[in-house]
Structure formats: structure tokens, C-alpha cells
Amino acid sequence: MQIGEVAARTELSLRTIRHYEETGLVVPSARSQGGFRLYTEADVARLTVIRRMKPLGFTLDEMRSLLEAVDRLDSGGELPPEERKELLDRVRGYEEAAQQRVADLRTQLARAEEFAATLREHLRQDAASAGTP
Known part of the structure; x- marks a missing residue:
């Protein structure tokens, strides 16, 4: 394509x-x-x-490192046990980093939603005190 x-x-x-x-x-x-x-x-x-990976803040070098590991693991060839372990450890490290970054983003989103709710409440209170809906 x-x-x-x-x-x-x-x-x-x-x-x-x-x-x-x-x-x-x-x-x-x-x-x-x-x-x-x-x-x-x-x-x-x-x-x-x-x-x-991009919205999670991974760098181009980190993307390259992960993709190289996945490419090697998916190559279909027999890998020496030490190399296979190193590649799997690398992928596992990226998975753990991704999970942490997702958790951090959820925290940021919750804070942003709380902030927006606070602003809405201020607007409602102002509208109520002014007698408008």
C-alpha cells in the first residue's frame, strides 16, 4: 500500500x-x-x-530498541538462551515502563477532571447567585 x-x-x-x-x-x-x-x-x-509509544513519552532511541528486540524475537530463528533472555528482559522493561506511564497519565487526567469540575462548580455558583440558570 x-x-x-x-x-x-x-x-x-x-x-x-x-x-x-x-x-x-x-x-x-x-x-x-x-x-x-x-x-x-x-x-x-x-x-x-x-x-x-509516542504519547507515553518514549524517545526515538527507546522505540528503536524495543522494535529491534521484537524483530529479533519474531525472526523465527533459534536464539541462544542468553540472547533470548536479554531480549525478553528488554521487552519486559518496556512493558513495565509503559504501565507506569499509563498510571501517571491516569493520575494527571484525574487531576485535570477535578480542575474542570471545580471550574464548573464556580460557574454554577456564580450563575445561581446572579439568578441565571
Whole structure:
């Protein structure tokens, strides 16, 4: 599929996808005869992982590190036990970091909702004292 379809499916801009290509996070699987980037389902899945990591504050280097570990684990080849353990430990570390960041975001969201509720209450009180609904 071409970059426009990938952008629509991943909810990433063309510019962002090109940036991830420039940084080596994703590489189009092929090029058309006209030179257009062509992507596979695996490329879309990779971009989806990146899109999910971004709001959690993971850096490009962290994204690259996780993707490299997952690529090695999914390569289908037999890995030496020590390397497999190291890769699984890396993925586990990212999973734990993601869980912590999600918890932190939930706390921030709760505080933001409390703040909005406080403002609504002030507006209600002001409206009540002014005699307006």
C-alpha cells in the first residue's frame, strides 16, 4: 500500500511517517516503478507500535530498541538462551515502563477532571447567585 493509505490506517501524518523513515524506525518494504513508497501489513503494525509509544513519552532511541528486540524475537530463528533472555528482559522493561506511564497519565487526567469540575462548580455558583440558570 502507498503512504497515504498507511497514514490513514495509522492516523499518522505523511510527514511523521517520512520522519520515522529518515530515523530508521520504519523502512518501506518496496518502491513502485514510479518511485512511490510501498508498505506491507508488517510496516503498518510497526508504525502502530511507534504511534502507541509516542504519547507515553518514549524517545526515538527507546522505540528503536524495543522494535529491534521484537524483530529479533519474531525472526523465527533459534536464539541462544542468553540472547533470548536479554531480549525478553528488554521487552519486559518496556512493558513495565509503559504501565507506569499509563498510571501517571491516569493520575494527571484525574487531576485535570477535578480542575474542570471545580471550574464548573464556580460557574454554577456564580450563575445561581446572579439568578441565571
